[in-house]
Amino acid sequence: MISKCFRRNLVFTIFLFLLPFQIFAIDQKDCEKMIIEGVEAMNKKDFTKSLQILTKTRKIAQDNKWYREEFLATNNIGANYYMRLDYGEALNNYLDAYKIAVAHLDEKSEMTVLNNIAILYSRDRKTEKAEDYFLKAYELAGQVNNNISKGLYAINLTIVSNEKKDYKTAKKYIDEALKLTLDSPYYLLARSTYVETLVNLKQFDEAEKISTELLPKLNGVEHSEYKTQIFYNLSTIAEQKNDLQKSFHYLKLAEASNLNYDFKENIFEKFSNLYKQKNNIERAVSYKDSIMVIKDSVNKIKNGQLFENSKIKFELQNSQKNLAESQEKLTTERSLFIKGILLAIFVFIIVFWALRNSIVKNKQQKIIEQSNAEIAKLELEKEKKNKEILENQLKEKEVLALLEEEKYKNEIEAKNRKLTTKALQLTTKIELIDDLVKTLSRQTDDFENQDVSNIIKQLKIFQRQSREEESFFIHFEEVNQGFISKIKTLHPDLNSNDIRFLSYVYMNLSMKEISSLLSITTEACRKRKERIIKKMEQDDNLDLYDYITSL
Template sequence: MKTRKKNKYAHTVYLLLLCLFLYAPSYANTTTHCDSLIQKGIDAMWDKNYVKSLELLTQAKSLAEKNHWYKQLFLANNNIGATYYQMLDYGEALKYYLESYNIAIKELEPKFEMVVLNNIAILYSKEKKYKQAKEYFKKAYDVAKENKDNIKIGLYAMNLASVAHETNNLTEAKKYILESIPYLKNEPGLYPMAQVTLAQNDLLAGNAKQAREKAQYLYTHTKDLEYNNIGVLISAVIIEAYLKEGNYALAESEAYKLLAAKPELDTKRTVFDLLTKVYIKTRSFEKALQYKDSIMATDEKLNDIKNGKLFENNMVKFEIQDYKNQIAINEEKRSAERQWFYYIITFIIAIVTIIILSLRNILAKHKQKKLIAERNEKVLALELEKEKTENLLLEKQISEKETIALLEQERLKNEIETRNRKLSAKALYLSGKNQLIEEVISSLSQLPELSKYQSLTNHIKTLKSHLKTDDEWDSFITHFEEVNHGFINQLKTLHPSLNANDLRFISYIYMNLSTKEIASMLNITAEACRKRKERIVSKMELSEDTSIYDYLSGI
């Protein structure tokens, strides 16, 4: 009786363990588990633990692909893109956003398409590719309208207005802003953003007083000034409005107030630029030069941060690739171990069978020899399988070395881009400084008492000596060729009709400088700069729909 009870208890325990054993792999293959991985990956991203985030999201992506869970696959790809965006690696971010977009178009509802379209547009906007940014914002806006999603309509209309501001299309910008305001009126986080965008529109249109009054009202009536950096945006509008109104004392005061709040480096740079303009207007040239130097120092800090981010990105990519390789190797090991297990079980069964048959004396000696031969054949098969497994591991190691080589190529590419950024920043700085010195010389030369003071005349000569000549361009070309070896010679070969001035203009375009920045460096208007660009495109015999920057990047 006791033996029967013990057997029953053992049978129950066995069934319980079997259920747990079967439940563990089944849970690991559910949408709930996949959603949990995605959420943990998102949490790790906001905690800036990017390696952990990418590991979790990559695992979720593999699981979703295997089971054809399109919603989870979309979320995994979209958040991998968001993680790379946080790491400032916009190229990788765009790659995963485009994968998400294809999934949304083919398999999911329009709301998923809207989200990823907006993300893609933001990336293009960050890269100052406003034509593409507008295209994707407009697609998101149209989808939102089709689905009558009011909040998204307001948000995407406001984004379209921001792009219109960047391209100086103020009428179109105002139309979108006025459309967004009713949709966002009940959204405490987004409504002030729409109002600030409207104030920026007034400022760009020349209505400085109206813009300032709106901004001041917003500053006193917005509950959370830290949300989306809204307080900084409002303060910048107020400072620039005072500057355009000619109230330099208040502009200076507001600028110092904003600096006292210890804003981020991008905001500091904007404030330094505004203070430079204030001191030029008030003829405090020494302070203007100091803030010009502060702008240069801030640019260098920003470049250092970006360089650090690029290095961090490469390390993360390497670790993720290593993580993927390790998963593949472990999978190969598990497969090999399972095969070994099956072979051993087969081998044991064969041995037991031989022993049983031997004990019973059923088979003859030739049968026994046959069984031994079969056993040896299986052992040989095991050895061959082991060799195959070792070869697979060796191939994985070779793949890992190739990955390291690719990362080294990526590092060299990033280093060239970093040097180009420093070179363009230096050129912009020298151009701005020369312009400031010219303004100082012009201002001093207009003084009627100039001829009476020989020392003042000597100071003007000293300032003139600081102005850079074409020798600076020769130095710039030398450094440019060191960074972009062979680019100028290749360009001359392809387009021999280009002169020195054309090559100089094209070099600035190749460094991805904006029309406004190039115009400032060449001391011409933005309109003249655009006309020169059109003339050079015509001279190079490029088609109208060809982007000159994309063409130059391919040389």
């Protein structure tokens, strides 16, 4: 065996050898964790932290040529700038991500970034460009048979077609989207967009029906945008049907559920038009002024975001400078660690050479121990086999004993059956003599025949002798040894007649058969049974047969 000292030295040497790689090495899983951390910071609106993490991750991925991680980092950097309303910087990052996807990754990554670019153009009111990129993503999804993504891109193409007032094309795309997204999370979005398309096509009744079905399902903040659009469309339907009161009602509901600052402009525009139709010029003008205020607010937000973006870019540049300095420092430290590795290897060689003889000796000792273990194992197996032979012999003896016991039981049962048959024959004989005596008695009364009377007397004497025959009980005791003595021991108050009665019960004779053997009525037989149970000090409801057979 290898000594504990050698094992400790070996583990320590390997640790020294791998230590620098453990410190400096960052694998793809670490990169993925950093990307997740960056996305979480972005979702919490901590854009500075998110961009610092994602920029660092992208640099690591570029150095190691990890294209998927580079793509994800770049794509999410673009998402940060998109949420900061810096559409120019967002587009640059999306285009970089698209180049990585086309050159090194699969179609799914390509579709994702195409859709992001299209959304960016749509937000910037560049409808034609948005449609081009949505169409590319849609066609690519069709080529790879990704129906759910294709359905989502069909919804986006519907929205763009509605913005272009190309309602026929919008209807074609939304019909396809409804089929493709039937069992997906995008189905509610598809239905909501379908309502908007129906309103544009002036199919108001169908649009209103679907809107009524959809509204109960649009609970929660995540569906607020869909809910706002439904209320807005219902307001438009009511306006087209000249029901201005209902139109105002739905528009107010749309305003209450709206969380999109940009969409306020559309809501206020409709308020202005509705008040104009009611000839309330003052309120119409007021809402027009509110639209200008909203536009100014959006511009201020965008300008503020651009300033913040400039600050973030400066911080990123500073962070990149610090990162470069850190890498230089790490390079120096790595050089020192490499020297340490060489020293550790030298120590390892010396230790290995010094302990080699000890290892050989330990191997020999191990062989001896294995031989002893084999001998002990063989002895144990021999002992186990001997034990199994003894167990088998014991089992055989037990089986023979059971067979003998079963044979004895069968013999007893056969003798009991003979005794039962004999008792039943005796009962039959007694009953026959009883009938004969009764018949002859009637004849004697009629004819006063002395010979007949003598025959009757002899029959009665024979009948009495048959009932008192003791040979039956001698045979009964031979067959059922110990039964009568056990009964007498447990219940000493029982007399010989009681024992006779219990013997008949033990043979499972009926009350009628027992009464015939004892020359008493069936009712008297039952009363005798009750008296015997009472003598035995047992419960009145006792099953006498079960009791005596269990003794």
